[in-house]
Amino acid sequence: MDVRAQRCPRTVRDRAGRRTLALVDTGLGAPARVARPGEPIGPDELRLATRNHGMPLEALRYDVTPPGLHYVLVHYDIPYVEPGGWRLTVDGAVRRPVALTAAELRARPRRTLRVTLECAGNGRARLEPRPVSQPWLDEAVGTADWTGTPLAALLRDVGLPDGAHTVVFTGADHGTERGVEQDYQRALPLVEAMRPEVLLADTMNGAPLPPQHGFPLRLVVPGWYGMAHVKWLREITVLTGEFDGFQNAVAYRLKDRAEDAGEPVTRIRPRALLAPPGYPDFMSRIRVVAPGSHLLSGRAWSGTGPVVRVLFSAGGDWTDAELGPVAGHWAWREFRVPWWAEPGSYQLSVRAIDATGRAQPVEPPWNVQGMANNMAQRVPVVVPPGGGHGAP
Numbered sequence: 479m480d481v482r483a484q485r486c487p488r489t490v491r492d493r494a495g496r497r498t499l500a501l502v503d504t505g506l507g508a509p510a511r512v513a514r515p516g517e518p519i520g521p522d523e524l525r526l527a528t529r530n531h532g533m534p535l536e537a538l539r540y541d542v543t544p545p546g547l548h549y550v551l552v553h554y555d556i557p558y559v560e561p562g563g564w565r566l567t568v569d570g571a572v573r574r575p576v577a578l579t580a581a582e583l584r585a586r587p588r589r590t591l592r593v594t595l596e597c598a599g600n601g602r603a604r605l606e607p608r609p610v611s612q613p614w615l616d617e618a619v620g621t622a623d624w625t626g627t628p629l630a631a632l633l634r635d636v637g638l639p640d641g642a643h644t645v646v647f648t649g650a651d652h653g654t655e656r657g658v659e660q661d662y663q664r665a666l667p668l669v670e671a672m673r674p675e676v677l678l679a680d681t682m683n684g685a686p687l688p689p690q691h692g693f694p695l696r697l698v699v700p701g702w703y704g705m706a707h708v709k710w711l712r713e714i715t716v717l718t719g720e721f722d723g724f725q726n727a728v729a730y731r732l733k734d735r736a737e738d739a740g741e742p743v744t745r746i747r748p749r750a751l752l753a754p755p756g757y758p759d760f761m762s763r764i765r766v767v768a769p770g771s772h773l774l775s776g777r778a779w780s781g782t783g784p785v786v787r788v789l790f791s792a793g794g795d796w797t798d799a800e801l802g803p804v805a806g807h808w809a810w811r812e813f814r815v816p817w818w819a820e821p822g823s824y825q826l827s828v829r830a831i832d833a834t835g836r837a838q839p840v841e842p843p844w845n846v847q848g849m850a851n852n853m854a855q856r857v858p859v860v861v862p863p864g865g866g867h868g869a870p
């Protein structure tokens with residue numbers, strides 16, 4: 479694909495007439511950076527952290543994350559979309575291109591799926607050295623009931639030619655990233671796009687999508703990290719070749735060195751999180767827990783099959799937590815673990831193992847973009863001898 483430097487293009491077409499990336503000389507093409515040893519979080523990361531909020535971990539107590547507590551990640555701005563003028567265009571290598579209104583999409587077959595979404599950058603701020611970007615700790619997760627129409631049937635209706643290979647999803651949001659001006663675009667291989675559980679969702683927990691979660695339409699790709707679930711979806715383009723747009727070819731790559739091509743980030747790695755026990759200290763967030771018997775709980779998920787085992791440790795041996803029912807193939811699963819708290823200081827930790835045998839590591843898997851760090855959570859806890867005032 480011919481990616482040329484231009485002064486201020488919104489879109490550029492390559493020689494085959496396909497929309498492609500445009501390089502724009504904004505002077506804002508700072509390369510990705512890894513923090514110096516011990517370098518604190520700077521204003522650039524703070525700016526992102528105040529826009530993109532995590533799920534407060536006490537919300538792990540709900541099967542479905544209550545509205546407003548689901549994590550949010552937005553690369554550029556939340557676009558203002560006029561519902562009246564909005565259309566979903568399906569074009570590229572298809573026999574019958576279409577432009578559908580929201581009402582036409584709603585008239586198609588509908589399906590609801592409970593899906594746990596997690597940002598691929600979750601855990602990034604725990605890496606040492608820290609890749610400088612959205613500094614998530616453990617909280618970039620949430621679970622929702624998404625309702626919409628299956629993508630596969632729509633693609634079949636528009637007619638796919640034999641050579642169809644890749645499906646590109648374009649959002650209504652626009653920005654520059656590392657000097658590359660772009661609409662937010664992500665592609666899926668056709669085989670993934672045709673999975674029956676991939677949805678074009680207009681409804682979250684029974685209500686229209688909130689602006690920050692993609693109104694009026696978003697893609698939901700159960701099992702994949704968040705970047706695949708394109709929000710404010712306005713165009714679906716079928717390609718006969720590969721897509722080399724920024725969010726596939728440059729961002730979301732697992733690699734040890736910036737100059738490597740790396741491997742694409744795809745499915746969510748297993749992770750378990752404890753609902754915070756006791757009550758917190760305001761600044762340190764250390765948990766204060768009364769001495770005695772506790773039933774700890776949390777949630778565990780994986781994009782490669784349900785979690786089949788969760789291990790718990792308070793600093794000593796790993797013991798098995800008790801698992802709740804499987805809440806659908808793509809949603810997190812509750813676990814419970816009894817713990818007898820003796821006065822002292824602890825690091826509580828949990829690890830998920832999924833049906834394919836993938837297990838959460840104790841040490842962080844480092845890569846230069848800070849992607850998919852699913853190291854086991856550690857929860858610092860103090861058990862005061864007197865139990866504190868009103869310690870639950």
Ligand SMILES: Nc1nc2c(c(=O)[nH]1)N[C@H]1C(S)=C(S)[C@@H](COP(=O)(O)O)O[C@H]1N2
Nearest residue numbers: 549550551552553597649662704705708709
């Ligand atoms: N159009 C568009 N879609 C997008 C993004 C974006 O910036 N623009 N961010 C992606 C990323 S990186 C994540 S993690 C999820 C976050 O979805 P949520 O905000 O609904 O939790 O949306 C994805 N879809």
Ligand SMILES: [Mo]
Nearest residue numbers: 597598704705
């Ligand atoms: Mo993300």
